[in-house]
Amino acid sequence: MITVVITGSKGFIGKHLVKELKSKTNDIKIIEIDLENGYDITKKEQLQDIKHFDILIHLAAKSYVPDAFINPSDFYYVNIIGTLNVLELCRKYNARMIYTSSYVYGAPDYLPIDEKHPLKAFNPYAQSKLMGEDLCHAYFRDFDISSIIMRPFNIYGEGQGDHFLIQSIINQAKSGMISLKDSRPKRDYIYIDDVVDAYIKAINYKNSGVEIFNLGSGRSTSIKELTDIISFHFNSSFKVVFSEERRKNEVLETLASTVKVKDELKWTPKISINDGVSEIINSCI
Numbered sequence: 062m063i064t065v066v067i068t069g070s071k072g073f074i075g076k077h078l079v080k081e082l083k084s085k086t087n088d089i090k091i092i093e094i095d096l097e098n099g100y101d102i103t104k105k106e107q108l109q110d111i112k113h114f115d116i117l118i119h120l121a122a123k124s125y126v127p128d129a130f131i132n133p134s135d136f137y138y139v140n141i142i143g144t145l146n147v148l149e150l151c152r153k154y155n156a157r158m159i160y161t162s163s164y165v166y167g168a169p170d171y172l173p174i175d176e177k178h179p180l181k182a183f184n185p186y187a188q189s190k191l192m193g194e195d196l197c198h199a200y201f202r203d204f205d206i207s208s209i210i211m212r213p214f215n216i217y218g219e220g221q222g223d224h225f226l227i228q229s230i231i232n233q234a235k236s237g238m239i240s241l242k243d244s245r246p247k248r249d250y251i252y253i254d255d256v257v258d259a260y261i262k263a264i265n266y267k268n269s270g271v272e273i274f275n276l277g278s279g280r281s282t283s284i285k286e287l288t289d290i291i292s293f294h295f296n297s298s299f300k301v302v303f304s305e306e307r308r309k310n311e312v313l314e315t316l317a318s319t320v321k322v323k324d325e326l327k328w329t330p331k332i333s334i335n336d337g338v339s340e341i342i343n344s345c346i
Contacts, residue, residue, distance in 0.1 A: 277317025
């Protein structure tokens with residue numbers, strides 16, 4: 062039996078991951094670290110009672126990008142100090158780290174985007190995630206703590222917060238009216254079940270050093286296409302209005318190369334955007 066610590070275990074990814082691990086395996090002991098359990102990862106003293114473990118999956122973070130522009134210091138403090146503290150836990154027990162980064166490539170130089178693409182921190186959240194990646198590299202350099210860095214593109218799925226795009230559009234559809242800005246941006250959306258599958262495979266992946274993996278579907282979908290997909294699966298009609306307001310420095314398309322993760326983790330995304338949206342609609346209507 063191996064022991065896995067999961068920070069942010071009550072969050073969106075954490076809940077799905079814990080549920081899947083508990084349902085699919087009896088040879089993993091899970092230690093949950095979350096504010097709901099009385100653990101603040103920015104308070105090192107609150108982590109002192111954590112017993113020996115083998116792997117730490119670091120999901121806890123502040124992640125809603127608009128808030129990062131309002132309270133950037135909160136994002137830097139939680140995302141950097143929290144990562145530093147859990148790396149110290151890993152150092153204490155010589156445990157491996159699975160670190161959750163983000164989309165950190167800015168406006169892409171080429172598509173699809175592989176892990177060697179230049180890094181561009183284009184907001185305080187992405188900057189804090191890159192600084193966390195730097196800490197993972199430093200702890201391997203200085204203390205031989207191996208890490209896997211996951212760079213998920215746009216995660217979506219059942220139970221996600223109402224302020225995230227797909228859930229927001231579905232909520233608006235219930236009222237009969239969807240009001241959006243720019244119809245053009247295309248994103249690589251990856252369903253939560255596929256993300257969880259990648260983390261489970263990473264638990265069993267034996268690496269020495271720091272490995273980085275993109276997590277994406279390998280397909281990009283525009284906001285206009287999203288509304289069309291939602292309309293197809295919805296049980297009532299609604300109106301869609303685009304103001305076509307353009308955001309400054311808008312990234313018009315993201316598309317993940319998943320060659321490395323398929324080769325190394327033997328992971329392949331299985332759920333299409335069409336099927337994923339259908340799952341969400343069926344669960345909330």
